[in-house]
Amino acid sequence: MIELRTPITVSEAVERVMAHARELGAETVPLDESFGRIMAQPLKATHDVPPFDRSPYDGFAIRSEDSRGASGASRKAFTVIGHYGAGAVFEGELGPMQAVRIMTGAALPSNADAVVMFEQASINGNSFMIRKEFAPLENLSLKGEDMAEGEMLAAPGSFIQPGIVALLATFGYTDVKVARRPVVGILSTGTELLDVHEPLSPGKIRNSNGPMIAAQLARMGISCRMYKTAGDELESCLDMVRQAMEECDCLITTGGVSVGDFDFLPAIYERLGAKVLFNKVSMRPGSVTTVSVHSGKYLFGLSGNPSACYIGFELFTRPVLLKMMGATKPYLPRTTARLGETLAKANPFTRFIRAVYDGSSVRSAGFNKSNAVSSIARGNALMVLPGGSRHFAEGDTVDVLLLGVEEGTDCWII
Numbered sequence: 001m002i003e004l005r006t007p008i009t010v011s012e013a014v015e016r017v018m019a020h021a022r023e024l025g026a027e028t029v030p031l032d033e034s035f036g037r038i039m040a041q042p043l044k045a046t047h048d049v050p051p052f053d054r055s056p057y058d059g060f061a062i063r064s065e066d067s068r069g070a071s072g073a074s075r076k077a078f079t080v081i082g083h084y085g086a087g088a089v090f091e092g093e094l095g096p097m098q099a100v101r102i103m104t105g106a107a108l109p110s111n112a113d114a115v116v117m118f119e120q121a122s123i124n125g126n127s128f129m130i131r132k133e134f135a136p137l138e139n140l141s142l143k144g145e146d147m148a149e150g151e152m153l154a155a156p157g158s159f160i161q162p163g164i165v166a167l168l169a170t171f172g173y174t175d176v177k178v179a180r181r182p183v184v185g186i187l188s189t190g191t192e193l194l195d196v197h198e199p200l201s202p203g204k205i206r207n208s209n210g211p212m213i214a215a216q217l218a219r220m221g222i223s224c225r226m227y228k229t230a231g232d233e234l235e236s237c238l239d240m241v242r243q244a245m246e247e248c249d250c251l252i253t254t255g256g257v258s259v260g261d262f263d264f265l266p267a268i269y270e271r272l273g274a275k276v277l278f279n280k281v282s283m284r285p286g287s288v289t290t291v292s293v294h295s296g297k298y299l300f301g302l303s304g305n306p307s308a309c310y311i312g313f314e315l316f317t318r319p320v321l322l323k324m325m326g327a328t329k330p331y332l333p334r335t336t337a338r339l340g341e342t343l344a345k346a347n348p349f350t351r352f353i354r355a356v357y358d359g360s361s362v363r364s365a366g367f368n369k370s371n372a373v374s375s376i377a378r379g380n381a382l383m384v385l386p387g388g389s390r391h392f393a394e395g396d397t398v399d400v401l402l403l404g405v406e407e408g409t410d411c412w413i414i
């Protein structure tokens with residue numbers, strides 16, 4: 001008898017799957033390997049930045065009081081008593097109508113409080129004239145103006161993007177405590193599957209899901225253990241799943257999760273004694289996405305259909321892996337856009353359409369069935385059309401989930 005499955009909403013599925021994610025702990029990596037990781041320690045400013053008052057321009061450091069009364073008609077002349085660039089310091093003090101010739105980034109003399117840019121000075125040998133007054137602190141880069149000592153800059157769970165790398169370097173971190181990455185296995189199932197190097201033969205297709213998921217993981221900075229493609233045979237598949245579960249924190253399988261005679265994943269979950277969190281979601285594609293947990297590890301049973309597989313990963317696997325790494329923003333970022341075409345076909349399930357988003361409008365990325373590969377390649381976003389009988393007209397406002405961005409958002413709001 002064909003099993004009847006009860007669908008749950010996408011939000012309910014996201015909630016259920018996220019509820020089981022446990023953090024994996026931390027490890028220390030050298031700064032130059034920290035990009036793309038997730039912070040496992042807070043980052044505070046251990047000193048002011050900049051650490052000293054400095055010149056933001058190439059010019060002359062002066063005491064602003066000496067500029068008082070300067071105008072086009074009444075120019076003020078200064079004598080240059082020092083000359084240095086960034087990295088050097090001036091030990092003395094400026095006397096009345098004295099200046100130092102100073103370059104961008106150089107520390108100011110202790111009693112200088114304004115900088116005259118070269119363009120603002122009429123230079124003549126060792127002296128120069130100005131034709132305007134300079135206010136105290138004019139043209140200065142002040143100690144602590146960027147970051148003040150003690151300021152919290154990044155909380156644990158932040159994605160380490162290039163700017164965070166710059167902060168870590170600023171404060172002298174040669175090593176960084178980051179979240180451990182999960183060990184993720186990929187097992188593609190299907191007797192019809194050929195490896196990439198094999199020639200096509202009748203009834204067979206090449207395995208595109210395995211390499212696709214490896215790439216989806218790679219764009220999150222996670223590598224994978226790729227298992228040998230499994231045929232649709234219960235005992236050998238079960239053996240492979242058992243072995244992979246020993247070796248990985250999480251196993252992603254593709255295919256064999258529906259109700260077909262050779263769809264063996266449901267039987268595998270039963271034989272393992274895994275707890276099935278859901279096996280039907282009211283979404284298209286990806287309605288058969290099944291997630292189960294066993295011995296504290298996840299089994300993501302993604303659909304064999306490529307678009308369903310891709311979306312199941314982005315909606316469920318991705319946030320779980322990020323939560324396992326302590327990320328505070330594990331969900332795909334969402335925006336709204338103007339629908340650039342009319343999509344008449346109604347569907348009772350929420351649709352996630354591979355789409356091209358250009359910053360203001362969104363259109364489907366072409367052939368958009370569950371078995372499509374091409375629209376995954378053409379799209380940069382997922383258009384979300386809520387289930388129901390209505391059709392969507394050009395100009396309507398629709399939700400869009402952005403793909404491939406560095407850091408997501410902290411709440412699921414579809």
Ligand SMILES: Nc1nc2c(c(=O)[nH]1)N[C@H]1C(S)=C(S)[C@@H](COP(=O)(O)OP(=O)(O)OC[C@H]3O[C@@H](n4cnc5c(N)ncnc54)[C@H](O)[C@@H]3O)O[C@H]1N2
Pocket residue numbers: 188189190192193205206207208209210254255256257258259260263285286287288302303304305306308370371
């Ligand atoms: N009677 C029903 N039939 C189906 C239902 C249903 O509810 N009742 N659900 C349909 C939906 S929706 C989907 S999605 C698919 C899901 O199928 P499976 O997850 O069991 O996947 P397979 O049967 O193994 O394969 C489906 C399809 O995908 C191709 N495939 C599989 N693996 C790969 C791979 N690694 N690379 C590329 N393509 C792959 C496979 O050849 C099939 O064409 O079930 C519907 N049926």
Ligand code: MOO
Pocket residue numbers: 283284285286287288289303305307308370
């Ligand atoms: O699981 Mo299917 O992808 O809804 O077409």
Ligand SMILES: [Mg+2]
Pocket residue numbers: 255256257258259260262263304
């Ligand atoms: Mg099937």
